[in-house]
Amino acid sequence: MEPLQRKRYCRLIYAKALNYFACALVVSALIAGAYGERLYFMFALCAAGCVFLAWSWFTQLRAEGFHLPGFGTQRSKRRVPYIHQRKKDKPHRPSFAMDNTDFDDDLVSATACNEEEFEPKQRTKAHILARAACGFLLLLTSLLINL
Numbered sequence: 001m002e003p004l005q006r007k008r009y010c011r012l013i014y015a016k017a018l019n020y021f022a023c024a025l026v027v028s029a030l031i032a033g034a035y036g037e038r039l040y041f042m043f044a045l046c047a048a049g050c051v052f053l054a055w056s057w058f059t060q061l062r063a064e065g066f067h068l069p070g071f072g073t074q075r076s077k078r079r080v081p082y083i084h085q086r087k088k089d090k091p092h093r094p095s096f097a098m099d100n101t102d103f104d105d106d107l108v109s110a111t112a113c114n115e116e117e118f119e120p121k122q123r124t125k126a127h128i129l130a131r132a133a134c135g136f137l138l139l140l141t142s143l144l145i146n147l
């Protein structure tokens with residue numbers, strides 16, 4: 001891999017990992033807020049870390065060719081109700097489904113990370129590494145919280 005492409009690949013990995021990490025922090029904070037104690041925040045972070053580590057492991061198994069029967073099969077695409085259909089060239093996406101390239105007008109090729117420029121095996125490996133890194137960060141964060 002060329003140095004510039006390796007830099008973009010690393011940027012893709014940590015962008016995904018930080019996105020997962022932020023979502024896990026928000027969900028853990030909501031769980032802790034529902035119960036009203038900091039202890040539950042630590043437990044939720046630890047559980048989320050374990051979930052992300054397991055998710056990365058299952059992604060690795062799937063990349064190697066292991067499939068559970070009934071899981072991972074393609075489902076038929078659901079039909080969009082008429083009220084939500086738009087007759088435009090570019091379909092509408094809610095803001096939480098957009099990435100940084102939709103919001104930043106002055107992105108250059110050095111700062112933007114796009115998944116489509118990599119091969120499917122490289123994308124799968126990036127997802128595995130991002131989920132594992134997020135899991136380790138969450139477990140480390142849960143260990144650093146003082147009760």
